[in-house]
Amino acid sequence: AQSVAQPEDQVNVAEGNPLTVKCTYSVSGNPYLFWYVQYPNRGLQFLLKYITGDNLVKGSYGFEAEFNKSQTSFHLKKPSALVSDSALYFCAVRDPGNTPLVFGKGTRLSVIA
Amino acid sequence: NAGVTQTPKFQVLKTGQSMTLQCAQDMNHEYMSWYRQDPGMGLRLIHYSVGAGITDQGEVPNGYNVSRSTTEDFPLRLLSAAPSQTSVYFCASSLRTGVTDTQYFGPGTRLTVL
Numbered sequence: 415a416q417s418v419a420q421p422e423d424q425v426n427v428a429e430g431n432p433l434t435v436k437c438t439y440s441v442s443g444n445p446y447l448f449w450y451v452q453y454p455n456r457g458l459q460f461l462l463k464y465i466t467g468d469n470l471v472k473g474s475y476g477f478e479a480e481f482n483k484s485q486t487s488f489h490l491k492k493p494s495a496l497v498s499d500s501a502l503y504f505c506a507v508r509d510p511g512n513t514p515l516v517f518g519k520g521t522r523l524s525v526i527a
Numbered sequence: 528n529a530g531v532t533q534t535p536k537f538q539v540l541k542t543g544q545s546m547t548l549q550c551a552q553d554m555n556h557e558y559m560s561w562y563r564q565d566p567g568m569g570l571r572l573i574h575y576s577v578g579a580g581i582t583d584q585g586e587v588p589n590g591y592n593v594s595r596s597t598t599e600d601f602p603l604r605l606l607s608a609a610p611s612q613t614s615v616y617f618c619a620s621s622l623r624t625g626v627t628d629t630q631y632f633g634p635g636t637r638l639t640v641l
Contacts, residue, residue, distance in 0.1 A: 423567075448629070456634060457635050458632040459632070460630070463627070463629060514560065514575055517570040
């Protein structure tokens with residue numbers, strides 16, 4: 415069965431600095447990987463996904479993620495953090511067998527002005 | 528399009544009561560699902576549906592029932608509420624059941640069981 419791990423419960427970054435939110439996964443076969451963001455008292459919003467092709471995926475709000483097959487990772491990145499990026503970020507994975515999406519536990523990002 | 532809508536936004540129940548959380552989408556999506564979100568545990572899948580008349584269990588189905596009589600609606604029923612079901616519940620949908628499809632989430636229902 416597929417699984418995903420987000421090793422950091424909390425990430426703190428100064429505004430203007432680059433940010434990274436880490437995600438590692440385990441699946442049988444090629445993974446389909448997703449990042450979602452949740453702002454306070456809201457539902458999850460889709461940021462980006464990796465299906466196939468270029469290992470660097472660009473998404474909404476200036477975010478990008480790099481798929482690394484050898485390290486089974488899919489870290490979320492942004493070159494310059496904004497205070498408005500402060501939110502809860504979820505990594506999710508699905509395997510080729512069309513099983514339901516599996517979410518990580520989430521990482522709370524706090525961008526400090 | 529309203530997207531995915533959920534009602535109510537907040538609900539307080541007493542142990543043993545039953546209720547139905549409503550979920551509707553107006554995007555003609557095939558796939559719908561229910562998750563619960565608990566602190567430190569992320570989102571866990573309760574039930575899902577790949578089309579009208581078809582439902583299946585997710586990771587934590589006990590204590591919940593679902594049905595999918597129409598493409599638009601996917602209600603979640605709590606048969607006899609327990610304090611362990613205190614959580615935030617999210618409904619989600621995607622156009623197809625394909626592995627690459629993006630899920631769209633509703634705003635959530637915050638349920639407290641006393």
